Amino acid sequence: MGLAFMKWHGAGNDFVIIDSRGRDAVVTAPLAKALGDRHRGVGFDQLAEIRSSDTADVDLDFWNNDGSRAEACGNATRCVARYMMDQTGKTALTIRTVRGVLEARLAGGEVSVNMGQPQLARDELALAGEVDPAHLPLAGDPMAVGMGNLHAVFFVDDAEAVDVAGIGPRIETDPLFPARTNVEFAEIRARDEIRMRVWERGTGITLACGSGACATAVAAAQRGLTDRKVRMEVDGGWLVLDWRDDGVWMTGPTAHVFDAVLPQAFLDSL
Numbered sequence: 001m002g003l004a005f006m007k008w009h010g011a012g013n014d015f016v017i018i019d020s021r022g023r024d025a026v027v028t029a030p031l032a033k034a035l036g037d038r039h040r041g042v043g044f045d046q047l048a049e050i051r052s053s054d055t056a057d058v059d060l061d062f063w064n065n066d067g068s069r070a071e072a073c074g075n076a077t078r079c080v081a082r083y084m085m086d087q088t089g090k091t092a093l094t095i096r097t098v099r100g101v102l103e104a105r106l107a108g109g110e111v112s113v114n115m116g117q118p119q120l121a122r123d124e125l126a127l128a129g130e131v132d133p134a135h136l137p138l139a140g141d142p143m144a145v146g147m148g149n150l151h152a153v154f155f156v157d158d159a160e161a162v163d164v165a166g167i168g169p170r171i172e173t174d175p176l177f178p179a180r181t182n183v184e185f186a187e188i189r190a191r192d193e194i195r196m197r198v199w200e201r202g203t204g205i206t207l208a209c210g211s212g213a214c215a216t217a218v219a220a221a222q223r224g225l226t227d228r229k230v231r232m233e234v235d236g237g238w239l240v241l242d243w244r245d246d247g248v249w250m251t252g253p254t255a256h257v258f259d260a261v262l263p264q265a266f267l268d269s270l
């Protein structure tokens with residue numbers, strides 16, 4: 001018995017991936033929370049469950065390690081794409097998430113995924129009150145960007161000096177964001193380079209956040225600080241973001257860490 005899973009990461013953003021194709025979904029909020037505990041479980045930033053699809057190569061669902069659901073997870077999408085590409089030999093495939101059908105491609109050993117067009121309009125974003133998403137009414141003048149999930153992007157002079165662990169949770173749970181938010185701190189290094197650090201909703205500090213990287217690139221371009229294609233240094237490495245006519249493409253590394261089976265006793269204890 002037990003439950004087979006894989007551990008992957010994309011630029012240090014780490015995931016447990018469960019392949020539930022051909023059976024009913026098995027992940028529940030209590031399982032995600034227990035498995036996400038780095039001491040009593042396996043530990044991950046997000047859990048991704050692959051399911052059979054009738055409209056794409058696979059369907060994909062995401063959970064944070066506090067057991068909450070996430071509408072998007074760019075780096076896990078890239079890891080699942082790589083897993084599928086390794087299995088099938090394909091170099092292009094489609095993955096359906098809450099956002100819709102996303103396209104992924106293998107290029108030079110890295111995986112690119114089209115994360116879709118950003119949500120920038122007030123009525124597309126889960127914000128409280130009649131606020132301007134381009135200039136949220138918070139100290140630091142952050143911008144709200146949706147990539148399926150919500151991000152509040154702050155521009156700072158020195159990303160290393162930001163107290164991400166102190167400020168991040170306060171912004172995540174600010175009443176302005178009824179469904180909480182991810183929080184990015186971005187330092188513009190050049191028109192084609194950004195340094196970004198992140199506090200993820202439902203998870204905390206992570207070494208990278210793909211949808212956060214996309215949101216940051218979009219916010220920087222919208223404010224006229226960068227071009228639409230940038231390199232981005234995150235705590236776990238580098239990503240490339242390219243906001244094209246068909247959506248925001250994110251490219252970066254993926255790594256398969258190990259395969260294992262979760263003992264039945266762990267599942268029975270939930």
Ligand SMILES: N[C@@H](CCC[C@H](N)C(=O)O)C(=O)O
Nearest residue numbers: 070073074075149209210211
């Ligand atoms: N690491 C992810 C984002 C995961 C979801 C996020 N914490 C949320 O709750 O929206 C990524 O690579 O996009």
